[in-house]
Amino acid sequence: MQKAAKYIIFKTKWGYFGLAGTDSAICRTELPLPVHDNIKSQLLKNISEARVDKSYFKNLQEQIAAYFEGELVDFGPDIPVALNGFHGFSCDVLAACRETGFGQTITYAGLAGKLHRPNAGRAVGNALAKNPLPLIIPCHRVIRSDGKLGGFTAPGGINLKKQLLLHEKPCL
Numbered sequence: 001m002q003k004a005a006k007y008i009i010f011k012t013k014w015g016y017f018g019l020a021g022t023d024s025a026i027c028r029t030e031l032p033l034p035v036h037d038n039i040k041s042q043l044l045k046n047i048s049e050a051r052v053d054k055s056y057f058k059n060l061q062e063q064i065a066a067y068f069e070g071e072l073v074d075f076g077p078d079i080p081v082a083l084n085g086f087h088g089f090s091c092d093v094l095a096a097c098r099e100t101g102f103g104q105t106i107t108y109a110g111l112a113g114k115l116h117r118p119n120a121g122r123a124v125g126n127a128l129a130k131n132p133l134p135l136i137i138p139c140h141r142v143i144r145s146d147g148k149l150g151g152f153t154a155p156g157g158i159n160l161k162k163q164l165l166l167h168e169k170p171c172l
Helices: 036-043 058-069 088-098 108-114 121-128 157-171
Strands: 006-012 015-021 026-033
Touching (some): 006 058, 015 036, 026 036, 088 108, 088 121, 108 121
Antiparallel strands (some): 006 015, 015 026
16 A cells, blocks of 8 residues: 555646655555545545645645646656656656657557667556556556557546647647
């Protein structure tokens, strides 16, 4: 069971968004859902001892709200994250994915190539399927080599992935 000292669920134009983590880093995000309690149950799944804090990463809350309003917001490497339980290749995949900028896409094979593992596209997909920080680690920007979207394990699935990609496109 993972520990998170704090969490916040806040309203965006797309629904309620959740952040959870320690005082110094985000360890989990939940993409928007229309019902507050659904976000809370997903966000705090397997997390103990978390308490709500409305000021938790307040600047990041404002950036996320702006993103869903349609602003070009790049959630860069300055946002501290904790990848508890991730090691080796999975950590490398998530770090490399984080470098994919707003409105850009990369293929699973392309991401594998960045890690000098050109035949590891499927392993990249498996690592991204466990991404605890969607949006901050923009796994929605990773697509198949044939241009199809591929998978997306966040609530809302492939339809949400498509919405996120379309949402970023007009801002370029």
